[in-house]
Amino acid sequence: VDQAQLLKGVLELAVLAVIARGETYGYEILSTLELAGLDGVGDASVYGTLRRLEQAGHLTSRLEPSESGPARKYYVVTPVGREELRVGLEAWSRIGGALGELLKP
């Protein structure tokens, strides 16, 4: 079981958590995930996840024109998204705890 496989299920949660820290954009989100050690997710998956979260109303976005290139799309978490994040984190800590127990030598 590689990390990418494990990550798929929790990628939404991870992306929501990053954006919940403050308004940010795609490349910055990727860099934050990488810095946190969640590399190998794949840029496409992160952008796809952003799309899905926005469609679900968990995120809103705005375009910020850039001087040096294409406009950047900035994301913020909506109240619905925050609630989703809270529920998700609770679920995650339960799973994490349970797994921790199971995986004890």
Place this chain on the structure above:
Amino acid sequence: VTAEDYVRRVSLELGDLPWRQRRDLVAELEAHLAELPEETNFHERLGAPERYAADMRSAAGLERRRGLVAFLRARRPRNLILLVVTLAAIGLAIGAVAWIDSYQPIVFAGGTQLPPDSKPSAGQAGATVVFRRGRPFEYGITIHNDGRFTARVLGVPRSATDFFKARLYVNTPSPAENELPLERFRPFDLHPGETRWLVWKGVYACTTGMGGGGGGITTEAIAVRLGFLWRSTTVLIPLSDPLTITFPKGCPSKGVAPPTP
């Protein structure tokens, strides 16, 4: 691969998505590629464009769309509108051409100037006259523009069954349609609602090729050369009062001299 190439190939893979959605995704990818360090190898970092598109689809839950509706939604709205407008314009043009090609506003107006000595036809509408070679012949009908646009009367072709030699006259336009200051025919515009006399003045003559013996010819329609915009055509104007001519002594065609009395 350049960023442009990469984006184009991803965009192609997402070609089934609604246009705005694809535009947003592509714009975000463009912005992303612009952020990456200069020396980044896109293939190494992002995988093949097909792979990238597939991964984004699965993460975003974007299923492949099929069918006509998806195809139309994937077009750029501006292009769709352009296409519809173009098709409508072509349709209108075809319709206009078809209409112009079939426009025939000239009708028989009911007025008939019968040849001298004619009598009402027995048992049918119209009049009958007896053919008399060399005697004066005069015959007129009225035509009327029943349509909404001016048509040009270019001429009245001779018919194979003409039994007279005559010059064609037309009355000068006047407020009272039945007044008859006649002038030699030359092409004229027949305006909507306008009525004119066409009058033949000449002599009975054997131009028909009819052999000896009896029989008769009934003229039920007059052929008129009509001009309308770029088109000129021959139209048949049915007469409600057809003229019948009878040939008690026949009328041999030219070249075969008839017995002189």
